[in-house]
Amino acid sequence: MKYRIIPVTPFQQNCTLLWCEQTMEAAVVDPGGDIERIKAAIKEEGVKLTQVLLTHGHLDHVGGTAPLAREADVPVIGPHKEDAFWIDGLDQQSAMFGFGKVEGFTPDRWLDEGDRVSVGNEQLEVLFCPGHTPGHVVFYHRQSKLAQVGDVLFQGSIGRTDFPRGDHATLIQSIREGLFPLGDDVRFIPGHGPMSTFGEERRTNPFVADRRG
Structure with missing residues (x-):
């Protein structure tokens, strides 16, 4: 599976274009805004958008969803239904x-x-990883050991839990029990900032590093 990261919105959110090299069918993950930039990337890569995938309902991840999905006539898939209140409250978020x-x-x-979500001939596994929001999901492509983790985990940090229905203990559990067992060599695209690996975060991330002694 190929991918291209497209930073969008003033929050520099990592919208990601994922596609199957065999079929050239593609998904956009978390189109937070700047849809002209996203559409330009789709055209440049020569792929066909077939769906929009959402990790969670925060505005900087979903703000461009409606116009992009409508213009491309594609379905919106995700997140978990526990984030419905965030999507229903987009006006307040704005x-x-x-x-x-x-x-x-x-x-x-x-x-x-x-x-599971199919992108062409590729399969993404869905992991339910609440904590940052109650309905946050992660998309994992096992063959290439690539995870799209939204705002669950960052290089050197973790997602905020001070928003409504965020929960710090739940977030830590999601990372340690849901993500890290996938393997130290798994690379991940976070919702903001540079990519990292689960192994690097297990070693160095002050919030979720393995306990010593």
């Missing part, structure tokens, strides 16, 4: 963060632990 008017939407399919 006001809180100083965004312009954001078009609302309802996902065509909610996701849960153990679900």
Whole structure:
């Protein structure tokens, strides 16, 4: 599976274009905004958008979902239904963060632990990883050992848990029990900032590093 990271919005959110090299069918993960930039990347890579995937319902990850999905006539898949209140409250989120008017939407399919999403001939495994938000999911491509983790984990940090229905202990559990067992060599694309590996975070991340002694 190929990918291209497209930073969008003033929050420099890592929207990601994923595609199957055999079919050239593609998914956009977390189109937070700047959809003209996303559409330009799709055209440059010569791929066909077949779906929009969402890790969670925060504005900087979903703000461009409705117009992108409508223009491409593709379904919106994810996150987990526990994040419905975030998506239903996009107007309030827009006001809180100083965004312009954001078009609302309802996902065509909610996701849960153990679900799979097909992108062309490639399969993404869905992991339910609450904590940053109650309905956060992670997309994992086992063949290339690549995870799209949204705002669960960052290089040297973890997602915030001070938003409504965030929970620090749950987030730590999601990382240690849901992500790290996938393997130290798994690379991950976070919602913001540079890529890293689970092994590097297990060694050095002050929030979730393995306990010593």
